[in-house]
Amino acid sequence: MADKIKKRITCIICPVGCSLTATGIKGNLVIEGNECNRGEKYARSEYTNPLRTLTGTVLIKEAILPRLPVRSENPIARQLFLRAAAELNRLVVTAPIKRGAVISEDLAGSGIRLLATRDLDKL
Amino acid sequence: MKDRHAREAIVVIGGGPAGLAAALAAACKSRLKVILIERDRELGGILNQCVHDGFGNFVFGESLTGPEYASRFIEQLQSAPNLEVWDNTAVISLKGDRTLTAVNRSGIHRLKPAAIILAMGCRERSRYQAFLPGYRPAGVYTAGTVQRLVNMEGVMPGEKAVILGSGDIGLIMARRLTLEGAEVLGVYEIMNRPGGLTRNIVQCLEDFNIPLFLSHQATFLHGKKRLEGVSIAPYGSSGKPDLQKEKRIECDTLILSVGLIPENELSREAGIEIDPATAGPVVDQDMATGVEGIFACGNVVHVSDLVDHVTLSAQAAGRGAARYLSGRKPAGKALFKAGTNIARLVPQVLSLPVEDKVDLYIRVSEPAEYVRIAISSESGEIYNKKERIVRPPEMIHLQLEKELFQNTGGGDSLFVNLQGGEADGG
Ligand SMILES: Cc1cc2nc3c(=O)[nH]c(=O)nc-3n(C[C@H](O)[C@H](O)[C@H](O)COP(=O)(O)OP(=O)(O)OC[C@H]3O[C@@H](n4cnc5c(N)ncnc54)[C@H](O)[C@@H]3O)c2cc1C
Ligand code: SF4
Numbered sequence: 001m002a003d004k005i006k007k008r009i010t011c012i013i014c015p016v017g018c019s020l021t022a023t024g025i026k027g028n029l030v031i032e033g034n035e036c037n038r039g040e041k042y043a044r045s046e047y048t049n050p051l052r053t054l055t056g057t058v059l060i061k062e063a064i065l066p067r068l069p070v071r072s073e074n075p076i077a078r079q080l081f082l083r084a085a086a087e088l089n090r091l092v093v094t095a096p097i098k099r100g101a102v103i104s105e106d107l108a109g110s111g112i113r114l115l116a117t118r119d120l121d122k123l
Numbered sequence: 124m125k126d127r128h129a130r131e132a133i134v135v136i137g138g139g140p141a142g143l144a145a146a147l148a149a150a151c152k153s154r155l156k157v158i159l160i161e162r163d164r165e166l167g168g169i170l171n172q173c174v175h176d177g178f179g180n181f182v183f184g185e186s187l188t189g190p191e192y193a194s195r196f197i198e199q200l201q202s203a204p205n206l207e208v209w210d211n212t213a214v215i216s217l218k219g220d221r222t223l224t225a226v227n228r229s230g231i232h233r234l235k236p237a238a239i240i241l242a243m244g245c246r247e248r249s250r251y252q253a254f255l256p257g258y259r260p261a262g263v264y265t266a267g268t269v270q271r272l273v274n275m276e277g278v279m280p281g282e283k284a285v286i287l288g289s290g291d292i293g294l295i296m297a298r299r300l301t302l303e304g305a306e307v308l309g310v311y312e313i314m315n316r317p318g319g320l321t322r323n324i325v326q327c328l329e330d331f332n333i334p335l336f337l338s339h340q341a342t343f344l345h346g347k348k349r350l351e352g353v354s355i356a357p358y359g360s361s362g363k364p365d366l367q368k369e370k371r372i373e374c375d376t377l378i379l380s381v382g383l384i385p386e387n388e389l390s391r392e393a394g395i396e397i398d399p400a401t402a403g404p405v406v407d408q409d410m411a412t413g414v415e416g417i418f419a420c421g422n423v424v425h426v427s428d429l430v431d432h433v434t435l436s437a438q439a440a441g442r443g444a445a446r447y448l449s450g451r452k453p454a455g456k457a458l459f460k461a462g463t464n465i466a467r468l469v470p471q472v473l474s475l476p477v478e479d480k481v482d483l484y485i486r487v488s489e490p491a492e493y494v495r496i497a498i499s500s501e502s503g504e505i506y507n508k509k510e511r512i513v514r515p516p517e518m519i520h521l522q523l524e525k526e527l528f529q530n531t532g533g534g535d536s537l538f539v540n541l542q543g544g545e546a547d548g549g
Contacts, residue, residue: 010321010324010325012321012326015511015512016512050330053176056302056303057273059277066277067277069174069189069190069274071174071176071191081302081330085302085303089303089304099190117190
């Protein structure tokens, strides 16, 4: 049935690592397998919209290294990851860059900024 | 010219997070000059290549990337006027009387500092590579090398990768390579349980549908010039690979993520006792080694999965070195001994009297649930703590109040045991 979607989710909130199942039945979400309430909350957000911080690198010119490490300022939707990574591959910056510098104002349409995570001086 | 004798200095060898935190703590607690020696062109150690986040939840209360974590310390260096950094400098020799030899572009320097803190970190195990049957083609790397190539040098190692071993660095690189457009065909682990943290299994493999195969082993490397494929077989009940089920996977890259070993050539040369269980120096709660005036911290002592543990041990070493230089010497020593289901622990030595809280780090041999961690002296139990679950990849960190050791005497043994609990086997 299309309105019943089951997902298996490993809870990573604590070291127990419960195997949870989240089943959406007509707008209702049933969580099973959690040993505590934190797991329920985690499974709900993982089921509906899992968020992750994206980290990676972009090309930098005129610096001692060819890659500048970057991160999304806040977590973004996991579904956007591959698109965001492709966007990173098209970005080119020029040294010097300071840690915290904004490399992109809006990462893959998430509305979240992309920031440099280190300084890189000019060669 | 740099101070050649440095008799009145504390020298820290290695500028990763351990060396940085130790140097800052020593500079803050002591009025002596602190010299931080790093062989690389910049400080930060391994953190510079760990561009992912997840560092610092404990020490800074937020999830930082490796370079951000390092910069928190590097920025504090300015506020320590008695701290000097020698980069592009390698320590090539260390003797038990604390004579050390360092080389850099300006020449060879011999120093004999008042105290030394070892913070050389660890390197990747590669011996496994030597035992892989088959050819010796290009395309076989350790995970840390791939991490450096991709994240710092901007070089992709290949297009289709297989990862051997499920250590954290391999898992992290599975995600990195996928996001960089390579295909990661699977992670194959020789043991019956993953080597890395659950968080990394979920966020680096499950998120990208990368399969993890437990109890599998590589049986052959194909390709004479460049790697063309790898044969893999599950472990049979005989304890040998089941060749009936062997399959060949076409790939151009094989990544080994089979663990880290502390880098202790200098420690051995100085005659420092090495614990076979940790492969690092035997230390006390101040991170003092058995050789007078030499301290050690971070991954050179034992491999930590969390950089925050490295930082805490380094701060203890920095304080310990300053305390040693103020003339205080231990009145006696007791020993922590690893008992049931404890693979290794740090510190191994408890110097008496105990003046501060003691941080004890424990790694278990086997996963287990509903256990008690108990510490007992010959006259009975002095401490216990319940744990819902313990696993080898997750180091246990206990903070023990000094009062627990009121009745501990010189020469006593303190046995650390894991009691009760069901080994969960997988
Ligand atoms: C490849 C790799 C990847 C890792 N990835 C992660 C990760 O993703 N997450 C995580 O939490 N932990 C990771 N770790 C563990 C990580 O090493 C520790 O968390 C932490 O970086 C250890 O700090 P350290 O200062 O002890 O060692 P390091 O960071 O290794 O620093 C040691 C420093 O000492 C210098 N040095 C060594 N010998 C000499 C000498 N003779 N003279 C001068 N300088 C010297 C080295 O150049 C280096 O800069 C990784 C380890 C490795 C090896
Ligand atoms: S559900 Fe609760 S007990 Fe289970 S892993 Fe999540 S936080 Fe831990």
